[in-house]
Amino acid sequence: MSEAIVARRGRPLAVPAVATAALVAAAALIAEGDPYRPGFFPKCVFLQATGHWCPGCGGLRATYSLLHGDFAGAMGMNPLVPLLVLPVTVVGLGWMWLGAAGVRLPSVDIPRWTAYAVIGVIGAFWVLRNIPMFEPYLAP
């Protein structure tokens, strides 16, 4: 038992700190840069080259909307950001901070097919948002 406490004490705070700092820096750049304003961020080359949306199109605008408290606006731009990236980031970062702070957390693992499921969802999203019927809901 004392060994577990030593392990917890010895766990570096640097990891969650660096991860949080990197994400805050990226968020600040997006919030200040304002992706709704044309010209600051370069345009998506997939969109330019093919005229079709890529799965990340609207992602910066969705992040900007989320940072300004506009959840509906974010959903309208790119639902992957509020529905996938936001929860994973919040839960994951929270988990890391709690662990680093010494809170006892249950061991959680996920099966590796999650990776293929995520890739499948993003692939399906890519196709669907380019189909005119779904475009009002899924395209920016």
Next chain:
Amino acid sequence: MTTPPPPPPTIASAAGPTSKNWMGITALILGIVGIVASCCLGSGLLFGAGAVVLGVLGKNAVKAGQANNGGMAQTGLILGGVAAVLSIAYIVFFVVLNVANFGYSSY
């Protein structure tokens, strides 16, 4: 959910069976952020590379009995690899498109 045996005390006394679970968790976050960001200027390359590195480290930590979330590490590794490949393709595409544009544009 079986706990792997604790490492021999001679190697690392401060390494519990979950002490390196943060590697798998971080790999997973980086992998998912990376795969969405890979078509934002190829910035997914940074996240993806981090996810691959931490995924490999996380899997090694599982083998060494210092972590028990191998699935998470593996998931981060796969997503990070895909994000990195997509990002590199994006960057190559971006460069080719711009060079091609400069080639025939009037300015």
